[in-house]
Amino acid sequence: MSAEWAWLLAVIPACAFIVLALFGRSLPRQGDWLGVLTVTSILGLLIAIFTKTFGAKLPMLNAVEWTSIGDFSLSHGIAIDWITLIMLPVIIIVALMVNIFSIGYMRGEPRYSWYFAVLQLFVASMLLLVLADNLLLLYIAWELVGVCSFLLIGFYWEKRSAVEAAKKAFITTRVGDVGLLIGIILLWKATGTFNIHELISYVEHGELGGTTLFVSMLFIFLGAMGKSAQLPFHVWLPDAMEGPTPVSALIHAATMVVAGVYLVARLLPMFEAAGGMMLIITLVGLATAIYSGIVAFAQTDIKKVLAYSTVSQLGFMFVALGVGGIGAGMFHLFTHAFFKALLFLGAGSVILGTHHHQEMRNLGGLLRKMPITGITFAIGSLALMGLFPLAGFWSKETILSAVDYGPGSWAFILISIASIMTAFYTVRLFLRTFTGEPQDAAVAEKTHESSLIMTGPLIVLAIFSVFAGFFIFTDFSKAFGLPGGISELIYLHYPKHFSVHWDLVGYSMALVVIGTFFGVWFYWRGSTERSTKLAEWQPAIYHMIQRKFFFDELYQFVINRIILGISYVVSWFDRYVVNDTGVDGSGELTKYSGFVLKHLQTGKVPNYALAIVVGIIMLSLITLVLRG
């Protein structure tokens, strides 16, 4: 039942998109209620699906034949398993919150209904992405969410920086997407199917493997890296903060950027079978986590800090996946979605409350002016740091446990360092924004708390941030009707019953405390005195961190010198070889041969008649010879 109707999850928002895009401007309130209604309705549908799903055999498949050419038949359909079932509530709940929040945040903006329309399209695409049972459909949805991201980053296209950011996001992810496409095609060529479950069964039966599998998975992982902003494709995500803040919460924190994680999790058996891929995933995740943590130290824009934090947390997820902890990775995805969406929405609330100020050096002491925002932001921050017993703590703890169980000490040490960094920059962000004295009196003067329609979602998400972590416990989950904790639902080799390792809890708390201590020490009551000293002690390093290790400059250099150089050569080739020789040359050749051959055309009728008769005679003679 549920699988038959699950496609409605994607279809309802798609219809809402069409209605909003075409008639949104003429609807009452420009149709924002339609967006909320849509997401609410699919939330209801999701609950219905959940109630039907419990006890059913997973995965549930429902496919229709799409087209059939010769012996190649292509069927599209949906597949629902536990990975999907974890993703669905995350997407829908966050989308609902963001939709509600946007009513307040986007009020009075131009293209108000278009904003909601694209939001619905994004929801549809994202749900399609997680529901797809084959890689081709997944790729289509993958590109659709990319388009939505592009449209929403460039929502304020009057701003040049927004346009640049949109282009950057689109082009950077494109590099990964091409890799994904190549990987899909390679897999199809090797097996003749796009179906994920069939592919996995191919791998499990050893019919697919070796270099083919490794190369295809490497390409697919490139796609995942591009979408999930892993090193070195991370550059687009901080710039994507040019979009409206609720969009950052939905797309660039909670849902779209975790598509890469979702993809890797989906195909993890295949990654595991491709020798060496797991190590690559781990290393990429670690490098990203640490690098983003460092860069986040020096950022002064709230959203930029959060963006690097997101990149870093995505690195955590990849590390978890890389060490085989699929349950840990998906669990972190689950919890992270809530508290990071909370933080972004909180940042949005701050930005709106301070009339579009998001530089930390202009803020400070906001806790008194915006108590609800401040408290929910604090809850989100603590969850992000991993304070016991908030959501982030449990997921980070499972990751640490997975890493400890997996490759061993070096990775464990590195992930611990990243964890400390998380605590540090989170503390820094909160202290500089909400505590101390206002840095800019003029800003502080006008600051006010946001309306209920914005704080409501903050409170809801704060509740989720507190309690989402408990879904790791079997008993807690069973109370909600689930068969077991997340790590029991999603597993690679065998279900892992979660139990609290108190030594790890202590270790994890110690890491948080270290990070927090440094944070507090440097930024107590919003002071930057000590941190400025530190920056002046080694200005080169500070500069490097602030400039994000010169990644943008490096890319710019590559584009300017290498790619433009190649382009010049190619354009020369195109202009002189292709155009002048190939295109014009063939034209000239045709003209010249026409000039030569036109003398055959005497215009005299008897000559033509002669030719006709000769032709007839030849034909008849040939026929005679052929027929003997």
Add this chain to the structure above:
Amino acid sequence: MIPLENYLVLSGILFSLGVYGVLSRRNAVLVLMSVELMLNAVSINFIAFSAYLDVTQITGVIFAIFVVAVAAAEIGLALAIVLRIFRNRSSINIDEAAELKW
């Protein structure tokens, strides 16, 4: 009795003469006459086949009658065109009506 081959060879000769006339004559009216010769050769064949091979059905005869009708239409129209050419160019030499080249 006259065998069928006699008619066929006769019509072949007639047809070849017509082809030669069409190809080598310069006068448009003569070309039309040669075309008539060819049509007649065809008609002979039709009727000969009809009489020798298709006795019960007289398809060939009917076809010959249609050939006559079409030939009448063709000659009427062609001569009108020839007349028009003559009025425009004062000549019905078809070699000279060669503007359509190049």
Add this chain to the structure above:
Amino acid sequence: MSFGDAFFGISWLDIIIRTLIVVIAMTVVVIYLTYGERKVVARFQMRLGPTRTGPAGLLQGVADALKLVVKEDLRPRNADRWVFEFAPYATFVPVFLVLLTLPFAENWGVRNLALGMFFVFAVLGLNIVGVLMAGFGSGNKYALLGGVRAAAQMISYEIPLVVALLTVAMLAGTLDLNLIASLQGDRPFILVQPLAFVIFFIALLSELHRAPFDIPVAESEIVGGYFVEYSGIRWSMFQLAEYAALWGFSIFGSVIFLGGWNFPFGSEVGVGLQLALTLIKSTLMILLIFWVRATMPRLRMDQLMSFCWKVLIEISFVLLLITGFFLYYNWPQEILALVNWGGALLLLTVIFIRTRRKSEAEDLVGTYKNIEVTE
């Protein structure tokens, strides 16, 4: 009895004898037709005609023939030799072929053909070729003019002629001339299809180049038309063909419309009487033609053509359609006859009124002025 056998069959000796009889009869008839025409026309014009040669001038034709045979045969220098010399034969042969199919009495023809009427049309068409050859081969502009006029006229009038005869053939249900004649034992077709007869007669005048349609040979305009350059025996061939055609078509017309060798309205008669009846009926036709010639003025070329294309062809096609309807629906032939009579009388009345009308033309080139003679 097949047409193939008619020409090349076993009974070829029989054919030759019959042909010889026809040739002799034709010669005699033509000689006396020239005499008869001169006499009749002279009487119309209140003259006597030939009286000196033989009793009442009866040998005049023979004398003329002798004169022509011994006269010098001239050929113009710029004439196309072969065309010039063969033209008289090309004119004569078709006419002679017509004579071969005519039934002079019951089954008394050289050859009775199943497609007799159609044969007459077919060879009639060939006649034109000879006229054109003569006109072209003479190398004379008047002759060419006459030839072209004749060709245009004959092609045009062939259509109403054939269509009018077709209406009769539809009634008879056959093309066999002998059969057509025998079908008219109790009722000649002229009583049923008088309009067809009128059309046929007018077209016949044109085909034979008789006045008022003697435009191709108009002495006063183009000095004799296509045979202006001919003399002696070749000229006499043309004359022979012309008068033979006159005689042949009179018999043809009388066979088709007047019942041929049948005694009007009834009773079987012997062969001798049949021959006599055929000759009497054809003589009536010939006298009618002479009568028209003597009383009607010559038409202009354009009048001639427009009369054919704008009047005769339309009427003949309408008649064809009407006859078709009557036959298809089996409507009584008396009504058809009534319609026909009405049509014929109307046509003749219109023609009569048109001939009485004064010319409206004042001084246009190519039209005749009314010459007013002042004392």
Add this chain to the structure above:
Amino acid sequence: MITEILWWFFAIAIVGTAAGVVFSRSVVHAAIFLILSLAGVGGLYIFLTVEFVALVQFLIYGGAVTVLILLALMMTRLDATGAPDKLTGPQAPFGALVGITLLLTLVGVSLATAWPGDVDDLPTNITIEQIGDVMFTSYGAPFIIASALLLVAFIGAIVFAKQEDEV
């Protein structure tokens, strides 16, 4: 016996006059040869027992078509320079070559093919009734189409041949 002699006479006459059409130096001579040739073909049809078609041949070709050609000739005769135009073009040798090749092909095919059933006793006659039956039943549609073709062709011919100042 006499049939065969007559057949050969007709055959030779047809070929001879056809050659006259193609080789003669005068257009009018060619036209007269054409008439003779077509009339000969009509005679040939009598051997094939289709006298109706023979008469059609006489009526249409011998009469109408040829007269049309002769009329056209007289209207289009060149008198401007007085010098008779050369009637055979420079392509004549090639035309001859092609014609001979075609002739050899056709004759070869005609003789080499084993024609089924050379019926010795041809049907005595194909009557006009038979032809009429077939023409107006089985071939009714082609007949109507041919009629329409003729009508259109002659309207077209009239339009073409009309004097320009009359239009």
